[in-house]
Amino acid sequence: MTKDVIALTPKMPDLPTLLAGLYAGGPDLGVNTLADGAVVQLCAPDGRPLVSVETPVLVQVPGETARLLGSEGSEASEGGEGGGHDGPVWWTEARASTAVAEAGRLAGSFAGRLVTVLGGAVWPPEAATTEVVPLTTDITAVPVPATATPAVDVLTPSTAVVIQDRPLVPMSSWLSDALRTAADNDRAVQIVTPPGARLTLATRTALRGLPNRWVVRDPEDGYYDGLSGAVLHWKGGTFTPVRDAHGDARLAGAFGAVTGANERQLLLTLRTRHPADPDLVLGRSLETACTRLTGRPPAGWSTAEPVNLPWSTRQVTDLARSRAPRPTWLIAVGHPDRPLLATLRVLRTPAGVEEDITLTLGYGDEEAPPLDAVEGLAAELDAEHGLVTLLTALRQGRRDLTVPAHAEPPPTPVTLTVGRTEADRIRRPPAPVPTPVRLGPGHRGPLHYRLGQDGEAWEQVRVLVGGLGTAES
Incomplete structure (x- = not known):
């Protein structure tokens, strides 16, 4: 039985439509709200929640429903009035309690009623109904949720x-x-x-x-x-x-x-540091990396999935400022033709404002990861975006960037770049490491190390990071 049910509609579910959906359990059930109204709950007569419904989210990022819901999500976003795979779709998610047998059917009926009124589709399709689901479980025998x-x-x-x-x-x-x-x-x-x-x-x-x-x-x-x-x-x-x-x-x-698919992932782990300037715009380091490696900036960003907002460095900056001095964590995705997912963590430190970024791109059997673009990217990040470190690695893994529940080989580091500020303070490594090259004009650019193979590469990374004047995570 499905626990999560999603209604994908071309129109925003308004209050009367949401209430019509919540009537899926008949007049005996009640309604409650949480998180200042951001979550609406369909409740049993004694008040315990059966189905929780989040505020609808307008997904404006192309390919996001297909990425998270597969072909069914793609078909759902293409169907219905005003739909379209590349167009916006309202995502209304309902989560059913696992403690009551009827809760899953209630969630399906809620979503089915929204779609009947607004058009669109329900995921998964088999969950959709419009029937009234009477509560037959003996609620007194169900433990109260803690x-x-x-x-x-x-x-x-x-x-x-x-x-x-x-x-x-x-x-x-x-x-x-x-x-x-x-x-x-x-x-x-x-x-x-x-x-x-x-x-x-x-x-x-x-x-x-x-x-x-x-x-x-x-x-x-x-x-x-x-x-x-x-x-x-x-x-x-x-x-x-x-x-x-x-x-x-x-x-x-x-x-x-382990499957034998010959698919690979390119992983970049980078940190940048900026002075705490009132005019600082965040997200440009990530935008630069995506543009260098794919030809385009990220398609969208959000603090959760689905990623629903079109990419905007100004909005990313505004969010981080509103949360400062607390850290901000967010997700960014690429365009449908190139699997790309990044996480960005913004934190305030005594040294300034730091951005910790992980960026992963997926490649199929006949696709070559753009390793030749890494040196140019490192030089640009150092010259314009306060590069601290950039580690590039390759691994065998799914092109769609999803994580299966079986063993996958660990990534193999390919290069490590140390930004010019950190390079000036690097201590002499206590063990042999590759001879670095200076990137950019002159002799004060970042240090770029082309690493060895397999286990040797990880040992070289450990030695080089250990030689930095400040600890890197």
Whole structure:
């Protein structure tokens, strides 16, 4: 049974339409709001939430519905009055409680009623109905949820468990809220998915670091960690590795099932630093990198998926200023013909304003990653955007940049560039490293290192970063 249902409509769902959708459970159910009205909940007579509905989002970025929902999302955005794959579409997402059997059907009926009035389509298509779904479950036998966070299905003193029964798990605003709330309360977030599910790269990045986990249900091993492969069990209110008599974790058999597709990813990890100037415009480092590598700036940006806003360095800057001195984290995507996803973290430090950027691009069997453009990019970032470091790497991985629940080879570093300010302070490396070249005119440009192969390259990166006058993460 589907837990998440999405209505894709060419028109914005107004209040009367939303209320008509919420009437899917009949007159006995109630309505509640959370987050200053940003979330509307369809509730049982005793007040416990059955379906939570987020404020509709206008997705203006071409290809975004297809990226997150696959061919069904592409067809949905193309269909209906005013649709079109490249045109805007209103994305209204409903999340059903996993504790009540009728909740999934209620979410489908809510979305189906929106589409009946406004046109468009429901994802997944089989969830769409317009029937009234009576509540037959004995609510008094259902435990009262311990959390008001809509994305969380199970809450313990140590862990917030999020159950996702969808093929691709995005970094939705639901999930972002769960991660933020859990971190504030010293809890882990553990996402549970069926076998065959994948994560978006943004979700993978946000989930980084134990005790957060991606928990995959497996018919043979029960559960395993989708990122490490360790077989897991539920113990003490959290998923932990099953250990043998020697204390070692066992790898799930499904984790070793690596596909042989000859697809690659180009990864760039870069940091820039700027004086805290009132006229500073953020996002230009990322824009420069995307333009150098793809010929175009990013297509869109947002603080969650779906990425809904057309790319704008001014809007990125305004958001970061409004949140300062707290850090700002956001996502950017490329155009449909070139898989590209970036995360940007803006933070205020004693040295100025720093941008930490990860940029990943996907390439098929017959496509060559533009490694010859990296030196020019590094020189431009250093000359105009305050480059601190730029690490470039290649890895075998899916062209669509999604993360499967099986082993993937680690990336291999190709080059490391140290910006001129950092290069002037670099200490003599304690071990042999490649001889760098100076980029740009004169003898005071950034230091550019062409690294060795395989394990040797990572050791060279470790030695070079260790030789910097300031610690790099």
